[in-house]
Amino acid sequence: MKLKISKRAEKIKPSATLAVSALAREMKSAGRPVLSFSAGEPDFRSPARAIQEAADAMARGETRYTATSGIPELKAAIAGYYKGRFGLEYKPSEVIVTGGAKAALFEAISVLVDEGDEVLLPRPAWVSYVEQIELAGGTAKTADTSDTGFVPTKERMLAALSDKTVGIIINTPHNPTGAVYGESAALAVADIARERGLWVIYDEIYERLVYGGARHVNIVQAAPDIRDRVILINGVSKTFSMTGWRIGYALGPEDIIKKMDDIQSQIASNPSSISQWASVGAYAGADDETEARRAEFERRRDVLLGILGGIEGLSITRPDGAFYAFLDVRGTKIPDDMEFCRRLLEEKNVALVPGAAFLAPGFVRMSYACSEENIRVGATRIGEFIRGLA
């Protein structure tokens, strides 16, 4: 007899991005020359200083439980980083270290969302937000940005609010579009939060990856009076190419952070002690490396745009941050994103993620966190594919 599964578990969908990556890996190991542009992770090695700190920590015997909210050294490094980068003061009791930023997000959402609550998201949206909100019993309501340069307008956000709305989740630089919200978008979010009494989860995990003249805006720095309604989310995965270490964190009001810590203490205890020490190393000695990698991503982005820019039927809004381009395929002969991705993989061995995975049918996401050679070959294959469609 089959075991009964909870309604909550039945509703949850697996990560589409990870599913495409897995399929591409499978095809590759079966001998197909697949190029995958589906993964959301940098292809660089973790910084030498992080690896050294981890090795030293293991040799010292730092292999036991730590405080659930993280080791004081890492909390101090995070607070120091926020002071230096954004001029913001956070006490250790206002910081929690988690098993990746995904865990920080879920803990924050679990603390803030009740059954029946609504949460506002700009659309396209990273779908983990939607799934996490639903796991907490809430509903995601979205504000379309597909015709406003992927940046939300105040009018659209206001129109998506109801008396059930409790908060807004903002991600900039943005996954999947690469959009970087400027000061006016941050201030519009701050105005709405202030006027409607909402909280804001501000996921700035890609904040170090901005290109050209774009500048990342931290919402608390831009609107300090809403500090106590904001939970900032960040981590080492993207900034330092440390996806496998699983270290993320949140900064926010002490009572919210304390509740997140209570949840973490019951479900995970602390994040890996060794990874926490590696992260201390990253903050202490990987700044130059981070800047060099940012510049490399910018170069790759320009190579990609140079090739894709000339393809008829494909429309691209220039991404100013993160490492994704979000391609509008509605003008091609296959405007259906799922079908587009299926046939591109089948016929040209190129894996992209359908926009439906981000509530944006008609678009596809291409990650350029891979070698320039792969970008050149992959983008050329995409061009051939679109031009060859009957």
Ligand SMILES: Cc1ncc(COP(=O)(O)O)c(C=O)c1O
């Ligand atoms: C917008 C956004 N937030 C958070 C995360 C989670 O990062 P991690 O759990 O690796 O720290 C990701 C990873 O893909 C992301 O794209």
